[in-house]
Amino acid sequence: MIIKYSVVVSPSLKANQRQVTTTMPESTKMKKPDVKIVILGDMNVGKTSLLHRYTERKFKDTISTVGGAFFLKQWGPYNISIWDTAGREQFHGLGSMYCRGAAAVILTYDVTNWQSLAELEDRFLSLTDTASTDCIFAIVGNKADLTDPHAQAATSGGGQADAELGGVQTQPLPACPTPPASPLLNKQVSKEDAMALYGRVLRYKGLEEKTSPPAEKMCFETSAKTGYNVDMLFETLFDMVLPSILKKRREGENSTVDLEESRGSKRTKAGCCA
Amino acid sequence: MERGNQENGIREEVKTDEPSSLKCTDQTVSKELTRTISSENHINSEDDDALVDENGMKASQERPLEPQTKDSTADNHLETEAPSDGRKEEETVDLPALSSVDSAGAHSLSISEDTTDSIHDDSGEFVVTMLARAKLEEQGMGVKGTSSPLLETGTAVGNPAHQDEDVTTERWRQHRKHVFVLSEAGKPIYSRYGSEEALSSTMGVMMALVSFVQSGDNIIRSVYSDEHTVVFMQRGPLVLVSVSSSRQSEQQLRTELLYVYNQIVSMLTQASIARIFEHKKNYDLRRLLAGSEKILDGLLNLVDSDPSFLLSAVHCLPxxxxxxxxxxxxxxxxxxxxxxxxxxxxxxxxxxxxxxxxxxxxxxxxxxxxxxxxxxxxxxxxxxxxxxxxxxxxxxxxxxxxxxxxxxxxxxxxxxxxxxxxxxxxxxxxxxxxxxxxxxxxxxxxxxxxxxxxxQSYSVSQVGVSDLRHFMYKPFDVPDNYRQLTQFTSPEMEAPYCSEEEKMRLLDLYRDMHSRIHSSSRPLKLIYHVAERETLLAWVTSKFELYTCFSPLVTKASAINAITKLLRWIKKEEDRLFIRYPPKYSTTPNPSKSSRGGKGGADHTDSTDNGVLPLL
CATH class of the missing domain: 3.30.450.30 (Dynein light chain 2a, cytoplasmic)
Known part of the structure; x- marks a missing residue:
């Protein structure tokens, strides 16, 4: 009980707190995650592929994720832990555990599937109750290459692997969208829908729209297949969680962590989730 | 039917079992459960190490296995089948029927619904649904908040590959082994080949067969035709059906179905499956299993190609x-x-x-x-x-x-x-x-x-016995030791068993030997089988179970000789081939404490006794 209590009180310190309390001899060698990001969304929207595109710089067929997969991403001097969760209902019960203390949540849907957006609100939003109180939300519409010609060319997320390919294709991009290689599918979710959802997420979390990042900045359309916007998504989020990393590092310097202070030092909010 | 008639030649008292098929025994399902714990039986049996007499071979007397071994694992499963003993009915149905019965689908579904009691007026069902939803949510399992019919079809898509296969083609029908899982209400849950939707009427017919026999207070177990064996197994609210042309015994197929069932349980737990169907008989379980089809596909491929499943033993890396x-x-x-x-x-x-x-x-x-x-x-x-x-x-x-x-x-x-x-x-x-x-x-x-x-795995040549091509050796627990993990050892398959077809052929031969050794009506201790392209010898004692494959020209005397050498070699290599004494550790004096009683937000405590937290 004590364990859980401490976790709830100081969400952003979760990982370390748990280790201190559960395993006595804490290994100093483990790279401590500075901050936690969770990817949520219905099955088959491309959560694993997004992460895979970002970390491995390539797109390959994945199979349905089992439970959740934990990744540690080295970002400059910081260690960012990313939880790639299973979208299947079967694993729903674990969602809140993955989200505990998260500094950012990526809510992922499939732009060709309206239901996948609806699921975010129905099924996944409540899982974020255990996330950090100043958690940042991003709404991400994946598979944009299926509906948008300009997303079919690898632009940002392709990295080196796609550089040559992307370089050639990106040049005529804004002016003349070359006839798409594959017929475009009907886009079921517009960016406005996603932004509306973002507003509802903020309301659900009791966050003020004025003090939270604007919807335009936090709604993305990506393509894990071509790499479109993928780097942008992750880099933007990393930049935004940087303050909580720094805050946590500062706190980490004091060997004794004052839980009350860590909570008090957080941004004050009008309301707070239950 | 190559099994019975091929072992001409040296046959001593080794009996071939009756023309196989159609010989149904009264052994209940507990039979192959005892198979999984077969070591028990063999330990209990009297010692017959003196099996090899001067003549070389002696088949042991028949010794019916005790149907009820006292074992906790068996008990678990037996209770679901408890009322099933007594006479089992067996029906012989011409198999092509299975594919041509589609028209009967609707009819069959109504039958099955009759048998599942109650919930058919809408209001009742609504209440039950709401109850189920409330219950499930309370237990932390998500149930989609919106109306379900659309969603159910929506989630079912997304697994291409074999799911796209046209179920009306000859090719589909010719798959060696089909496996179907359906709910008691006749709803498709899984099919190894082809999409479940396309097969809903076929599965309806299967459920009709099950319900029809059930209405006569009986349980359908299997259907034999020239080409196929159809095995039915009911476990709680799930019905599993295997349609096989692999010539495996009913018991083996049943064991495989149990693996499929257990894999589903491993993902959902038996309790939550029961709970779900208790609340809503016609729940579409695919909603929860969506994405897991590959795991079941993989399991069935392994079952076909890995003898660990046949032997119910673990293969360690030497x-x-x-x-x-x-x-x-x-x-x-x-x-x-x-x-x-x-x-x-x-x-x-x-x-x-x-x-x-x-x-x-x-x-x-x-x-x-x-x-x-x-x-x-x-x-x-x-x-x-x-x-x-x-x-x-x-x-x-x-x-x-x-x-x-x-x-x-x-x-x-x-x-x-x-x-x-x-x-x-x-x-x-x-x-x-x-x-x-x-x-x-x-x-x-x-x-x-x-x-x-x-x-790495080893080559059979290391044994140093010419004519020996391959073997599988499964030692049983030493009686006075604590019960260990059942293991077996086996070399790589080498020439002539290099191609997939040849490997499968050898495995099929082993499976055949295995089914005769463990035949419920006439279990054998020793089989010497001279086949066209190889000679096989299978032998069960209280200490081990052994299957060997020799070149076809081996003589009986030299085969016996080879086995003696092989056993000596295994004894010598024992420490390398097996995990002898699985080590233990102790984590805390009171391990169940800390997993209990947590009260964090959406967490739920368990109702179990050993500290294992249920997810649902």
Whole structure:
């Protein structure tokens, strides 16, 4: 009980707190995650592929994720832990555990599937109750290459692997969208829908729209297949969680962590989730 | 039907069983459950080491197996079938019927609905649905908040591959082994080939058969035709059907269906499956299994190609005992509260397994549970960089509770050495991940990975017996030792069993021998089988079960001689081929405490006795 209590009180310190309390001899060698990001969304929207595109710089067929997969991403001097969760209902019960203390949540849907957006609100939003109180939300519409010609060319997320390919294709991009290689599918979710959802997420979390990042900045359309916007998504989020990393590092310097202070030092909010 | 008639020649008292098929026995399902714990039976049987008389061969007298072995694992499953004893009805139906009965689908469905009691007026069903939803949500399992019919079809898509197969084609019909899973209401849950939707009427007919026989207070077990064997198995609210042209025995097919059932249970737990259908008879279980089809597909492929499943035993990678011991010690040292099993796997074979002390007292890890775990790991290997944390139920250990499995590869990017840590604490991820770091460090300092990389399966030529082409040897527990993990050893399949077809042919021969050794009506102790392209000898004693394959020109005397040599060789290599004494560790004096009583937000406490938290 004590364990859980401490976790709830100081969400952003979760990982370390748990280790201190559960395993006595804490290994100093483990790279401590500075901050936690969770990817949520219905099955088959491309959560694993997004992460895979970002970390491995390539797109390959994945199979349905089992439970959740934990990744540690080295970002400059910081260690960012990313939880790639299973979208299947079967694993729903674990969602809140993955989200505990998260500094950012990526809510992922499939732009060709309206239901996948609806699921975010129905099924996944409540899982974020255990996330950090100043958690940042991003709404991400994946598979944009299926509906948008300009997303079919690898632009940002392709990295080196796609550089040559992307370089050639990106040049005529804004002016003349070359006839798409594959017929475009009907886009079921517009960016406005996603932004509306973002507003509802903020309301659900009791966050003020004025003090939270604007919807335009936090709604993305990506393509894990071509790499479109993928780097942008992750880099933007990393930049935004940087303050909580720094805050946590500062706190980490004091060997004794004052839980009350860590909570008090957080941004004050009008309301707070239950 | 090549089985009965081929073993001309030397046949001593070895009886071929009756023209096989259509000889149905009264042994209930408990039969193949006793198969999974067959070691028991053999231990109990009188010692007959003097089996080889001067004549070489002697088949033992028939000794019907006790149908009810006292074993907790068997009990678990038996209770569902409890009312099923007595006479079993068997029907012979011309099989092509299965594919041509589509028109009867609607009719059959109504039959099945009749048998499932109640819930047919809408209001009632609505209430039940709401109840179910409330209950499930309360237990932390998500049920989609919006109306379901659309969703159910929506979630079903998304698994291409075999699911696209046209079920009306001849090609579909000619698959060697079909496996179907359906609910008591006749709803399709899984089909090995083709999409479940396209097969809903076929599955309806299956359910009609089950219900029809049930209405006469009987249980349908199997249907035989010239080409196919159809085996039915009901487990709680699920009905599993195998349609096979593989010539396997009914018992073997039934064991395979049990594996399928257990794999489903490993993902959902028996308790939650029962609960779901209790509340809503016509629930579409595919909603919960969506995405898991590949795991079931993988399991069925393994069942066909890996003899571990046939023997219900685990295959270890041969390893110098000193190396295996040092690996075990590394695992033994990296522990955390609520950790119960630490398992190291390389090349899909077991390297070592360490268990929590308290756990081993009341139960052990059943080989079939380990098979399910290995299959899960194989199926999730597509994305190997991360550290997986997932709930998993071990059906033979406790069908109603979850363990939490930590899965991580130790040698990226090759990903051949896999660490599997099982905890009872849902929240223990970071603690368990810390154990992995310790294990990683220790293995690095001892250079274990290089040593493991050198380990490989062996060639039959190392035995030094000419004419011996292949064998499978499964020792039974030493009676006065505590019950160990059942293991077997087997060399690589080499020429002439190189191609997939030839490998399968040899396995089929083994399966045939196995089915006759374990025939419920006429179990045999020894079979000497001269086939066209090889000679096989299968032998069961109280100490071991052995299947050997010789070149076709071997004589009986030299085969006996070879087996003597083989047994001597195995004895000599024992320490390398098997995990002799699975080590133990003790995590905390009171492991069940800390996983209980947590009250964090959406968490739910369990109702179980051993601290294993259920997910639902």
């Amino acid at each position: 390893l110098a005992s000193s190396l295996r011991d040092s690996l075990s010690q590394i695992l033994q040292k990296a522990i955390t509260p609520n950790l119960v099993f630490s398992i190291l796997i390389a090349k899909n074979q077991l390297l070592t397994i360490v268990q929590e002390k308290m756990v081993i007292d009341d139960a052990r890890l059943d080989p079939s549970d380990l098979h399910l775990l290995l299959n899960l790991i194989g199926a999730s290997s597509a994305f190997q960089a991360g550290e997986i944390w997932t709930p998993i139920c071990l059906p033979n250990f406790n069908p109603d509770c979850y363990f939490y499995a930590y899965i991580s590869y130790l040698d990226p990017p090759e990903c051949t050495v896999c660490l599997l840590l099982l905890s009872t604490d849902k929240e223990a991820f970071y603690a368990v991940a810390e154990c992995k770091r310790k294990i990683e460090e220790a293995m690095q300092s001892q250079n274990s990975l290089t040593a493991i990389a050198k380990a």
